[in-house]
Amino acid sequence: MSAELTPYEVFEAGPVHLQCGITLPDARLAYATYGRLNAALDNVVVYPTRYGGSHADNEFLIGPGMALDPEKYFIIVPNMLGNGVSSSPSNTPVPLAGPDFPRITQYDNVMLQERLLREVFGITKVRLACGWSMGGQQAYHWAALFPDRVAAMACFCGQAITAGHTHVFLEGVKHALITDPAWMQGRYDEPPWRGLTAKGRVWAGWVLSQEWFREELWRGMGYVSVEDYLKNVWDAMYYGLDANDMLSLIATWQACDISANPLYNGDREAALKAITAKAIVLPCRTDLYFPPEDNAREVAVMPDAELRVIDSVWGHYAGGGRNQPDTDTIDAALRELLA
Secondary structure: OOOOOOOOEEEEEEEEEOOOOOEEEEEEEEEEEEOOOOOOOOOEEEOOOOOOOOHHHHHHHEOOOOOEOOOOOEEEEEOOOOOOOOOOOOOOOOOOOHHHOOOOOHHHHHHHHHHHHHHHHOOOOEOEEEEEOHHHHHHHHHHHHOOOOEOEEEEEOOOOEOOHHHHHHHHHHHHHHHOOHHHHHHOOOOOOHHHHHHHHHHHHHHHOOHHHHHOOHHHHHOOOOHHHHHHHHHOOOOOOOOHHHHHHHHHHHHOOEOOOOOOOOOOHHHHHHOOOOEEEEEOEOOOOOOOHHHHHHHHHHOOOEEEOOEOOOOHHHHHOOOOHHHHHHHHHHHHHHHO
16 A cells, blocks of 8 residues: 555454355455544445555545535545455465455455445445546446445546456566566565566556656656656555555456446446446546546446546546646546535
8 A cells, every 4th residue: 555554444244255156254344434424324425445555545535625525425435355454365364365365356345345334334325436446446336236326426547347458467467476486376485576576667657658758757756767766666666565465456456347246147238227326437548557448438338427538648647646637637526426
C-alpha cells in the first residue's frame, strides 16, 4: 500500500465459500468508514480498494466540500481480499498461507462486502458504488449483482470484464516477479527484491502514457532524468508489499468478469443490461490498461450509462488522485450521481 495505513475495523466473517471451490475458514474483511450512517440508512457510498492499495489510498476523494463528503454520506471503504489487510496470503495461516491461498474473484469480494453492510450496519440500499481500477471492477459488480439496491455507479479507469490485452500485460508483470530465483515458488525466506523491482519497472511503462514521458512530466516531480524517476519512485514501489499478496491480486484482476457468477452464468450482455443504476464510466484517453474503446462497448449495453472520457496524459493514474484536474473531473461526476 502506498499510503500510511490509517485506522480500520475488521468484519470477522467466519467460513466463506469461494468461487474456486475452497473455503476460507476465518475470513477477515478489513474496512474503514467515513461519516455517519443516517437514520434512514440511505446515505451509503461503497468505495472499494484498488490493486496494491488499502483504504488509506482512497482518501484523496473523500473530504468536506467534495462529492464524497463525510458530513453528508456514510462512506465505506472495504479492502479487497488479498491486499494484505483483509484475509491474504501474507496473513492467513497454514494450510492456506502464501502460495496456497485460494484464488479470489471480484464476485467473492463483493458478496462478502454485501454481508458486511447488511450484517454489521443493517444496510440494504447503496446510494453510490464507485472505484478506481480494481475498485471500479467491484463497483460494476455491485451494480450488476444487486441492481435493485444500487442507485448509482461510477467506475474510473476500470472495466467490468478484463480485456485480453490487459490479461497479457498482467502476465508480464507476474513473470517479472516469479522469475526471480528468490521467489522459490512462493515459499521465499526473504522478499524477492529483484522480482519486486522488475515488477515496478514493468508497471512504470504501463501506468503512465507515452505523452506523459514525451512531455517529461517527471521533471515537475523533481527528477532530472527518466532513470532518476524510475530509481526513486518505481524501484521501491512494491518493497513494502508481500509478493504472494501481489500475485493473488493479479489473479483476481485477470479473472474479472461481471457475468462469471451463478446469477448470469457467463452471459456478459445480460449482466451489463441488468445494471439499472445511473452510471458514469470514466476512462482516461491515454490509459493503456483500460482504453475508452473497451468501456464504450460496456456502456453501449447498459440502460442508463454515460461514457465520459478524461482527457489527460496521466494514463491510468488519471483515476488515482495524481493529477488534480483529473480528480476534479471525477469529483464532478460523483457529485452529479449523488445529486
